[in-house]
Amino acid sequence: MSQYAIEMIDVDKWFADFQALKRINLTVAPGERVVVCGPSGSGKSTVVRCINQLEQHQSGTIRVNGVDVGSEAGATAAVRAEVGMVFQQFNLFPHLSVMQNLTLGPMKARGLSRADAEERARKYLDRVRIPEQADKRPGQLSGGQQQRVAIARSLCMEPKVLLFDEPTSALDPEMISEVLDVMVELAEEGMTMVVVTHEMGFARKVADKMVFMDDGEIVEHGPPQQFFEAPKSRRCQKFLSQILQH
Amino acid sequence: MIRIAVLFSMLVLVTGCSSSATWGWYVINPMTPQGWVNVRFLINGMGNTILISVIAAVISICLGLVVALPALAERRWLRIINRIYVEFVRSIPLLPMLFWVFYGLPIIFKSMGLNIPIEPFWGAIITLAISDSAFTAEIFRGGIQSIARGQTEAAQTVGLNYFQTMRYVIMPQAIRRILPPLANQFIYIVKMSAFASVIGMQELTRRANELVVTEYRPLEIYSLLIVEYLVLVLIISAGVRWLERRMGSDERGR
Ligand SMILES: Nc1ncnc2c1ncn2[C@@H]1O[C@H](COP(=O)(O)OP(=O)(O)O)[C@@H](O)[C@H]1O
Ligand SMILES: [Mg+2]
Numbered sequence: 001m002s003q004y005a006i007e008m009i010d011v012d013k014w015f016a017d018f019q020a021l022k023r024i025n026l027t028v029a030p031g032e033r034v035v036v037c038g039p040s041g042s043g044k045s046t047v048v049r050c051i052n053q054l055e056q057h058q059s060g061t062i063r064v065n066g067v068d069v070g071s072e073a074g075a076t077a078a079v080r081a082e083v084g085m086v087f088q089q090f091n092l093f094p095h096l097s098v099m100q101n102l103t104l105g106p107m108k109a110r111g112l113s114r115a116d117a118e119e120r121a122r123k124y125l126d127r128v129r130i131p132e133q134a135d136k137r138p139g140q141l142s143g144g145q146q147q148r149v150a151i152a153r154s155l156c157m158e159p160k161v162l163l164f165d166e167p168t169s170a171l172d173p174e175m176i177s178e179v180l181d182v183m184v185e186l187a188e189e190g191m192t193m194v195v196v197t198h199e200m201g202f203a204r205k206v207a208d209k210m211v212f213m214d215d216g217e218i219v220e221h222g223p224p225q226q227f228f229e230a231p232k233s234r235r236c237q238k239f240l241s242q243i244l245q246h
Numbered sequence: 247m248i249r250i251a252v253l254f255s256m257l258v259l260v261t262g263c264s265s266s267a268t269w270g271w272y273v274i275n276p277m278t279p280q281g282w283v284n285v286r287f288l289i290n291g292m293g294n295t296i297l298i299s300v301i302a303a304v305i306s307i308c309l310g311l312v313v314a315l316p317a318l319a320e321r322r323w324l325r326i327i328n329r330i331y332v333e334f335v336r337s338i339p340l341l342p343m344l345f346w347v348f349y350g351l352p353i354i355f356k357s358m359g360l361n362i363p364i365e366p367f368w369g370a371i372i373t374l375a376i377s378d379s380a381f382t383a384e385i386f387r388g389g390i391q392s393i394a395r396g397q398t399e400a401a402q403t404v405g406l407n408y409f410q411t412m413r414y415v416i417m418p419q420a421i422r423r424i425l426p427p428l429a430n431q432f433i434y435i436v437k438m439s440a441f442a443s444v445i446g447m448q449e450l451t452r453r454a455n456e457l458v459v460t461e462y463r464p465l466e467i468y469s470l471l472i473v474e475y476l477v478l479v480l481i482i483s484a485g486v487r488w489l490e491r492r493m494g495s496d497e498r499g500r
Contacts (some may be wrong), residue, residue: 052403071368080403084403085403087396087399089394091399091400092398092400093400093401094416094419094421095419104404104414105404105406108410108414109406109407154404156404157404
């Protein structure tokens with residue numbers, strides 16, 4: 001058994017002949033919170049999507065809780081069972097109620113009874129502070145509420161790791177904090193998290209490790225203190241000065 | 247009830263044709279005994295036209311779905327199989343395909359040592375179903391592809407496998423976009439079922455042809471035939487519009 005929740009070793013990823021990831025090395029310990037930032041197109045989404053195999057890497061090794069994700073048939077399913085994901089565009093199921101969105105995975109993939117799945121769903125809807133919206137359709141909720149439902153949907157699978165891909169980028173500014181608050185709480189409860197975000201306030205508050213990507217590479221990584229106060233590379237300095245201006 | 251409907255449609259057609267030398271409505275005048283016998287003979291073809299169309303449509307939908315799924319796969323060769331089927335089937339005119347199935351297929355069966363006669367009924371259904379399946383496959387493919395990729399990914403991240411993803415996430419959403427064009431496609435089948443008459447299937451067109459041979463009144467009889475199809479198609483169209491409204495309001499209501 002590996003000591004890491006996530007381990008990426010020399011991972012390369014091509015889209016046709018475009019190399020999106022170059023020799024990515026990244027480890028995430030259980031309970032660790034990693035925040036990934038970098039300019040648009042730098043490969044942040046691709047890193048996260050390779051971890052749960054929404055994208056397949058071409059070389060290198062990715063292990064989740066010691067299981068090599070690309071190794072054999074069934075490994076992908078096993079990994080996805082332990083890794084939850086929250087998308088920028090929420091990706092809720094629009095034809096299902098909030099409650100059904102939350103119970104679908106536990107009932108169909110985990111074989112929970114409806115009663116158990118609903119009980120679990122209520123617990124996590126409470127956790128993201130929208131217990132009263134269970135019977136609504138996603139389209140009837142605000143963006144912030146939808147993203148919190150999406151977080152609850154991931155939590156219902158009781159994952160060991162949660163991945164976030166710019167969870168607040170599609171939200172109106174006044175709704176960003178309600179989502180970040182929920183994420184901070186999760187972090188405080190000890191959830192292992194990999195968060196792609198440009199919310200540097202959030203990063204300072206919860207990150208154990210900062211990762212800066214540019215052009216498919218991890219250019220810089222380290223504890224937030226050092227990362228924000230004394231970034232080593234020019235590219236990272238430039239990026240931080242731009243993003244911290246507003 | 248039927249008598250009145252027929253009389254009414256005749257009136258519509260007669261308006262504007264004053265010359266009585268041209269028209270001889272007596273042949274299908276439901277108020278005369280022989281006319282009523284003729285009309286009943288014609289309308290009795292309706293049952294088979296509907297039966298053939300419905301069975302062909304059901305088969306076409308199942309076949310279309312099976313053909314559409316490989317088009318959505320990652321693997322290239324699966325998508326190529328779909329393309330070949332769709333392009334090939336779509337390019338065969340219905341009548342030659344009907345002849346091939348009805349006259350040619352039994353010979354293939356015989357050469358394989360099988361004694362399967364193809365009756366007009368099943369010959370027509372097989373041909374209509376296969377010919378239509380290329381179009382249903384395209385409707386399914388379009389409908390399913392219009393559901394954002396994010397939906398599949400979200401389903402996968404909550405642990406659903408391929409079939410669960412299709413069954414619980416993609417299909418319920420795609421069906422709203424698929425059903426109206428699919429129902430429209432049914433109109434195509436109903437109209438094309440007229441070709442079954444040439445292999446001896448007793449449906450609307452065949453009945454009209456036979457009556458024309460004995461009564462020698464093609465103008466009146468084919469006019470009624472057209473009205474019969476018109477009524478059928480109008481009923482289906484009304485159904486399609488009702489479906490579209492229901493699907494549309496569902497979408498807005500969410
Ligand atoms: N499915 C894809 N096909 C081709 N190129 C892609 C695909 N997904 C991402 N890319 C490319 O890979 C690079 C990294 O993308 P991404 O990981 O989405 O960046 P980020 O999330 O940092 O904005 C970009 O140049 C993007 O255009
Ligand atoms: Mg991205």
